[in-house]
Amino acid sequence: MAKFSLAANYDPELVPALAAYPVDEVYGKFPGDGVSGGRPRYLATPLSEADLRDYIRLLDHHGIAFNYLLNGSCFGNREWTRPWQKRVMALLTKLGELGVRRVTISTPFLLELVKRRFPEFNVRVGIYAQVDTPRRARFWEELGADAITLESFSINRDFRRLAAIRQSVRCGLQLIANHVCIPNCPMQTYHQNGFAHASDDTGTLFIDYCFLRCSRLRLTDPSQFIKAAWIRPEDLAVYEAMGYTTFKLLERGIPSAELLRRVKAYSERRFAGNLAELLLPYGFNEPVRKESLWTLRHFWKPRQVNPLRLSPLLDLARLQGMLSPLPESPILIDSEQIPDDFLDGFRNRDCTSMDCRACGYCEQIAAQSVSISPEYRSAVLKKYAEMDDSMITGGLWNV
Template sequence: MKLYVPHTGHLEGLEELLNGSKNIYGIYMAGTPDYVGTGRTNLSAPGLEEIEVQTAYAHEKGVKMEVVLNSSCMGGQHLTPEGYNRINWYFNKLNSIGVDSITVAEPYFVEMLSRDHDMEVVVSVLSFVDSPQKAEFYERLGADTIVIDPVINRDFDKLEAIKDTVSCDLKLLVNEGCLYQCPFRYAHFNFFSHANGPGPKLNVIDDYYYYKCLSLRISDPQQLIKSPWIRPEDLGEYEHITDIFKIGGRTHFPNWILNNVEAYTNRSYDGNLMDLLDCPRDIRDLFYIPNKELDGAISQWEKCNKICNKCGYCKRLAEKIIKVYSTEDGENMLKPLKNEGGH
């Protein structure tokens, strides 16, 4: 198994990760947002000198270095002469540093990197590759690896069709805690791409998408079960698709990341599934999902037709196993979800 692990972008964190586990195949982190943005919030944005030092350190440990430049919207800057020259210069610098791979969401960058640079070209989840047809188009553009849209993590017919259609590598994101079929997904990543990109910087009042998504999961906790995560125990069900798995969470600290590495390496986690998911702390601190009580659920999802209003399996499972943290008389306790008002 090849496990790609998130990294916040500073050397101390990288040292903690690579000294904390021998089971990390590759590290990924954001690049410098002055050139290409990213679809996630950055805790840190390393400059070229920092990337060079960290790439050398990763290589000393036998670990691949991947830089994520997966802006889903460049506002057309990349298609101007000035924008192209600036971005191409940055790609050249990363190439000379020895970065192993670049993750991008912009199709133009896939072709540009494949044609003009030696680094492995990785198509981001923010390219939303969810069909064999789309995967084939990206492979023709020059993709070496495609990170499959997690929305089809439980749609084995589509995963197998993609596997049969392309010859490039496939990578699966295992611990995303986002809404299944999220209506805010495209708009939210476009917002992040501009907020974490070269500018002009936005004077934003609030992150509407974040709080709306948060409120939907709190008011309807079955959405936590529907989220397209893959449990550590279920990795074996995907090995005929790929042996490359990605842990999401480059805004988290090394101890959280290492906990995930241990769980997915051992293919077992006895605790709260929420501990592993890349989702807001507001949700992780509210719900308890006993991971071991999800044993066998993958069998249902493998044959599920994803018509939730006719199925109801995830709703029943949520009501059965999810508990809510509550405080009474100064003591913390867990209460069954089904006793909470409105559920």
């Protein structure tokens, strides 16, 4: 039976509803813990130590575990210093006191550190470790990993490789089901390292160049919404037959109704509607909870950048529903227009070795299932162009 690892938004009223579904754990972290993570600080949900303690107790009451993320891909070489070592030891000790028994890491040294000094923790390897081959999976298992989240962005539809990885290790394996990342993304390493540094450092401006680039690509080439290796709720059985029974559901901090929608769809293995509602991390009709003075805290840095030149970036956030709710999604991925045998189209295709222009399968599916509001596309692409020009020419910094 499938079980799910769900993103946290720390809403206590959501937890009892989750208990009705096979949610094995909820994952998240403090907004800034001095150790680094997989999201920039400005995407974090406000959370105090007392909040987390109460949240973990509530989860435990309903039979749901909490997985704490220590999943940064880079620590800026601070891990070799005494201050960092003291900080991570204090954090892990505190997490144990709060009731945490599971953590996710992305670096081999941190895995060894946790397993040696805190053997009571169950340790999962995160997606930023980019485990996508049997050899890589065995490396982590032999190092002590209890479970591994595979590099789902690129291999969720590579069934031969998925089968080989499952056969190569005995540890738990997890796939991310609902993402829209570009397969074999050339920006992946740059992106996750930028996230790692931005997860704790609020003093330095972080502009998510990679997100801007790939979001614009999806608007100009809607087939990218199909090429992204998400898993439909209806297709979970295909993966279970290969031995994959644990699925991670994104995204942290989004409204409770959206998290519940995602859990319900995957638990019931069916969803008739707009798949974008299960996949996108923004564009909801409810507000996303942010810390006070959010814009000023994270983007008002006049010594580093010309704040006035950041207006296209904030306009993009507003247009895409990142700052305030949208009445309806301007992006439609009609699940009813995706064939029942959709996955069969990938069984005899090696997408990693193939030029998409010589194939056309995803383009064909996108033509009948994906539509984007013309007004939305035009307005957003205009702001992308303004922001891109400001960055590339140096106008953003008056240089």
